[in-house]
Amino acid sequence: MTSKVLQSFLRENISDLKARGLYNEIDPVQGANGPVINIDSQELINLSSNNYLGLATDSRLKEVAKEAVDSHGVGAGAVRTINGTLDLHLELEKKLAAFKGTEAVISYQSGFNCNMAAISAVMDKNDAILSDELNHASIIDGCRLSRAKIIRFNHSDMDDLRAKAKEATESGDYNKVMVITDGVFSMDGDIAKLPGIVEIAEEFDLITYVDDAHGSGVLGKGAGTVKHFGLQKRIDFQMGTLSKAIGVIGGYVAGKAELIDWLKVRSRPFLFSTAVSPADAVASTKAVELLMASTDLNEKLWENSDYLKDGLKKLGFDIGESETPITPCILGDEKDTQAFSKRLYEEGVYAKSIVFPTVPRGKGRVRNMPTAAHTKEMLDEALKAYEKIGKELGLI
Known part of the structure; x- marks a missing residue:
């Protein structure tokens, strides 16, 4: 028998979320997640995917993935530390280390897993973590899991960071202090300083950790935010995903060989969760090889990003301070944001609304993610829809 208390809790809270425009509807995609998707038998221009370079549907990745299924099966069969480490995993990690410019790499099942794994493997209750106030949920959860003291600093505010770093290191209360930040902030598209x-x-001997989920494949000619600033030798942890620009699934941490060695013996998702499938590993390796061989996809991504940004600004939309392809249209009110997204859908454009708790209350936005796979014609159709609905709802 289901608990009456649980039933009451769920019904009341789901009803409340719906009433306040905070309930998220899930829209199953029929077929591949490309520049155009099919939902409920309707074709839609897709502006909500993290598939920045269009590699999720690339024929070269599909080909090697199929071959890996034939040669290695559909699953790794075990955790990495027993006999789930396949030659394909080692090839992926070697390629990623070369791509990121580090001594070594450890790969995980997801980017979220990376932050849960790596932070808690190094930091503990005797330590402190200086965390940007707009860091991703996976960073927040990873910091909590470590049991370290979490000290938030104002978003990209170097004066506030310096003051809090000085206080934390000079207090004598902590064995180690880490500073952790997103490389690219996923809701606003701005770049960490x-x-x-x-x-x-370096002034206060802090451990440095950069979550580059939205920077890898995008900045630094594809190699990421750390490479963008030429800081590969001065960052301790470079975390990245294989599910966004790389187009597959999984995550990784890049750094010194000693660090990676430690993570292999102390990070719990690596120790207690089955490795990614052979197909995923080899497809990710192929994607990295493509990015190392050519910047064509990266350049096309930025061309499309600039085109969409310019079009939205000319129409009068507020796209915030975005410095990357992540292009928010900040509308404010949650219900207006939900209504705008719904009307876009009706006009053949899929751009998901983002509201609290993903962003602060009153900062609702429709987030647009142009990719290298979009054509100018697709982007023009999207801009026409934005203009029509913006005028219709009195927002421009």
């Missing part, structure tokens, strides 16, 4: 962060870290 890594040169300033590194300067402060």
